[in-house]
Amino acid sequence: MVTMTSADSALKSLYLGVVAEQLNTAANPLLAKIRQSTADVWGKEVRRLAQYGVNGGVGAGTEEGELPAAAGNNYEQFVTTLKNLYGTIEISDKAVRASENNAGAFVNLLNVEMEGLIRASSFNFGRMLFGDGSGVLCKVSSVSGNDVTVDSVQNVIEGMTVDILSSAGADIAGLSARRITAVDRDSSTITLSGGALTGAAEGCLVCVQGSYNLELTGLGAIFKSTGSLYGLDRSTHKWMIPYMKASVGKISETAIQTAIDRLEETAGSRVDFIVCSWGVKRALQKEFASSFVKLDTEVLDGGYKAITYNGIPIVADRFCPKGTMYLLNTADFCLHQLCDWKWLEGDDGRVLKQVPGKPLYTATLVKYADLICTRPCGQAMLSGITEE
DSSP: OOOHHHHHHHIIIIIHHHHHHIIIIISOHHHHHSEEEOTTEETTEEEEEEEESOOSOOOOOOTTSOOOOOOOOEEEEEEEEOEEEEEEEEEEHHHHHHTTTOHHHHHHHHHHHHHHHHHHHHHHHHHHHTSOSSOEEEEEEEEETTEEEESOOTTOOTTOEEEEEOTTSOBOTTOSSEEEEEEETTTTEEEEOSSOOTTOOTTOEEEETTOTTOSOOOHHHHSOSSSEETTEETTTOGGGSOEEEOOOBSOOHHHHHHHHHHHHHHHOOOOOEEEEOHHHHHHHHHHHHHTTOOOEEEEOTTSOEEEEETTEEEEEOTTSOTTOEEEEOGGGEEEEESSSSEEOOOTTSOSOEEOTTSSEEEEEEEEEEEEEESOGGGOEEEOSBOOO
């Protein structure tokens, strides 16, 4: 007979390893390429020493003259707070009891819940890799009833639970924890659950529930020329600024090769992964076809297929900003984590817990991590590319 105890045991012993593997390698091709480590985690923070420039104790001299003065490597310490990543499943007591005499039905119940959790977590984890840590999905353009026209629907999907905040990021009464019930991608409109959206107006922010300024330090935060990153001010640490070429227009082999050459010339960095939007990928394929340049293909970790340029895989990602291409040396990236995905356990060691006052049981996956790029100047971004 199936019981909540056996369900709890199955989540811990059978499902956890599979789910962690799916989220680490199959959620996103870029994530699958990035190393994950528990090193450099101190309490609730990641503290990582980053070397820049070269050792200064080198020089020429006379046969009997002074030796070069010692001047060691240059280091700065990156500091970032571990971000708290959660994913929750929910099972009703009725569903469990209905399948308690049918092990197959119960397994199907758990499978469906876990597949849904993997899809939702993969979507949000992939989105965060390209975000700036703010958790902002889009901005409000106008509101009509429960329909909200936004500046982009790239980062939203039906079923997401969101908050609408003021343009300054402040809470607005009654506009938190709203479910997205429909997305009209042609008109860039989302429909939210609940009552009237009183207080929502142009410029307001649509964010993942409770996540404002609490998400991973993604590419959107790394590819900036001003402000601070990992506690260091870019104005006094120019090596923290990646190569960024705007208003590219028509994509060309020259534009791509110029960025690759620039990174190798100035930072000794070798690009091993290129990611772009779908429209940029189509434009690239069209350009290369017209030039009779053959693009090879390869299969990446996680089973992803990619075209290649001079041996460098090129992957399209739904969360990459429109008209944008990132050229990365993934050896410079690491997802520092306190631990891999784990179930949140209660004092009794159980992962399935009853929701107070409701005939529902929930279980929550947790991961405490943040993304660090130790050599921002070794990365490049081309933007303003004309899409196909």
